[in-house]
Amino acid sequence: MASQTAAPPMSRRRFTIRVPATSANIGPGFDVMGVSLTLYLTLSVSLPTAPPPRIFTTPDPQPKITHTGEGEDEVPLNAYKNLTTRVALYVLRCHGIPSFPSGIELHCHNQIPFGRGLGSSGAAVIAGVLLGNALGELGLPKDRMLDFALMVERHPDNVTAALMGGFVGSYLRELDAVATSAASVPLAEVLPEYPADAGEEWGVDPPNPPLGIGHYVRFGWAKEIRAVAIVPAFEVSTAKARSVLPTEYSRKDVVFNLQRLAVLTTALSRSPPDPELIYEAMKDRVHQPYRKELIPGLPQVLSSVTPSTHPGLLGICLSGAGPTILALAVDNFDAIAQAAADVFAKFGIQVSHFVLDVDTRGSWVEEGV
Incomplete structure (x- = not known):
């Protein structure tokens, strides 16, 4: 054969x-x-x-x-x-x-x-x-x-x-x-x-x-700054997060955000980073206040985890539509994440976290x- x-x-x-x-x-x-x-x-x-x-x-x-x-x-x-x-x-x-x-x-x-x-x-x-x-x-x-x-x-x-x-x-x-x-x-x-x-x-x-x-334009980012993503164990859809936003804003709130946006894009590029400048510049009145009902514990985390209470922290905010919290820091990354986790725990919410670079x-x- x-x-x-x-x-x-x-x-x-x-x-x-x-x-x-x-x-x-x-x-x-x-x-x-x-x-x-x-x-x-x-x-x-x-x-x-x-x-x-x-x-x-x-x-x-x-x-x-x-x-x-x-x-x-x-x-x-x-x-x-x-x-x-x-x-x-x-x-x-x-x-x-x-x-x-x-x-x-x-x-x-x-x-x-x-x-x-x-x-x-x-x-x-x-x-x-x-x-x-x-x-x-x-x-x-x-x-x-x-x-x-x-x-x-x-x-x-x-x-x-x-x-x-x-x-x-x-x-x-x-x-x-x-x-x-x-x-x-x-x-x-x-x-x-x-x-x-x-x-x-x-x-x-x-x-x-x-x-x-x-x-688009690319901004500078100081080499010392790392991102701590604190991730609650539940999802929030972007559509739902957008549905709670108002259709109109006061001039005062718009100016509040524009002032901080103008400062933040430069502040995050400066080395060494200035915690006092960045923390205030990362505040928001356009979306975070309206999403607190979707994310139990959000206001408490944003107000209690600060550069004065947690050295190394620069600023903290909601990541995208949430529920993840983004903390920018130069040190004590895990301690910052744990502080946020302790707040969420009071609302019965478990979290995980990542320490990330840009x-x-x-x-x-x-x-x-």
């Missing part, structure tokens, strides 16, 4: 995407400021080396997805319901690639707690943009990738910090009528679910983002690993 020669193993391309956690607002900078932190969403990707398809085919078979770490029991493993892969497919479809390449295997390992104010959804969106760019070999610059992210996540603070790294301020540009219409497309049209919501529209190209939706690199893709 003639011997049979086994087929050679299929060559595969491998790459890794890494996206940092973020904390937004940083006191008075509501919907303006964000900082990237050293917790990560890591996406390991493997696919055959054949080029991606350029003509429409049925989206099945799906990419194979596995997930470990935070959210492993919550994240959809269906590529047409998973946020990261839906964003990736949106980027591909905007460039004439209507389906995933066949044979993709994706493994996500996530360190970022879900629904806690550390940018978990923003990280998933940025991972999706980078995945689409890498799968399609599109070569998009980061500024253009930000446009795609802002078509999905309409608040720029988290996604800008996650993509660019460091301590950033950002805003959405005022657009002309045509661009405004393009940027206001409902999310269901940007990210249709397959097959339930796609229907006959599946083969239609989705709306491309206008150029330059978001603009990630200055932002998101990246590395081939071959």
